[in-house]
Every structure is written in C-alpha cells, then in structure tokens.
Amino acid sequence: MKYIMLVIWSALLVSTLNYVVSSINNVPLDGPAFTKGLWISLIISALILVLDAVIPSKSPKEVGHQE
Numbered sequence: 001m002k003y004i005m006l007v008i009w010s011a012l013l014v015s016t017l018n019y020v021v022s023s024i025n026n027v028p029l030d031g032p033a034f035t036k037g038l039w040i041s042l043i044i045s046a047l048i049l050v051l052d053a054v055i056p057s058k059s060p061k062e063v064g065h066q067e
Contacts, residue, residue, distance in 0.1 A: 007045050014041035 018037035022029045
C-alpha cells in the first residue's frame with residue numbers, strides 16, 4: 001500500500017509542479033509535457049525507494065552504539 005501511495009503522491013506533486021512551471025512560462029500543458037512529468041514522477045518514486053532501502057531504519061542507539 002505504501003508503494004502505491006508513493007507513486008500517487010509523486011505523480012500528484014510532479015504534475016502540480018509541471019502545471020505551475022508551464023503556466024509561469026506560458027507554455028501549454030499538452031500531452032507530451034504531461035507524460036514527461038509522469039515519467040519523471042516514476043523516476044523520483046524509484047529513487048525514493050532506493051533511498052529507503054539504503055538508509056537504515058534503526059537508530060545507532062538501538063543497534064548498540066554508545067555515545
């Protein structure tokens with residue numbers, strides 16, 4: 001479920017950014033620009049999943065490190 005929500009939120013946020021930037025630049029938000037934004041959102045989702053896998057979920061205190 002968290003992967004589905006990650007893709008949905010990524011698509012919504014990138015589409016919103018795509019809309020705002022195209023409105024500021026006075027460029028029409030047509031098919032190719034919209035699909036390019038969706039591809040970028042999938043790439044961002046994949047990068048977030050890779051970062052989630054690389055970063056440890058436990059803090060150093062839980063692992064056994066002392067300060």
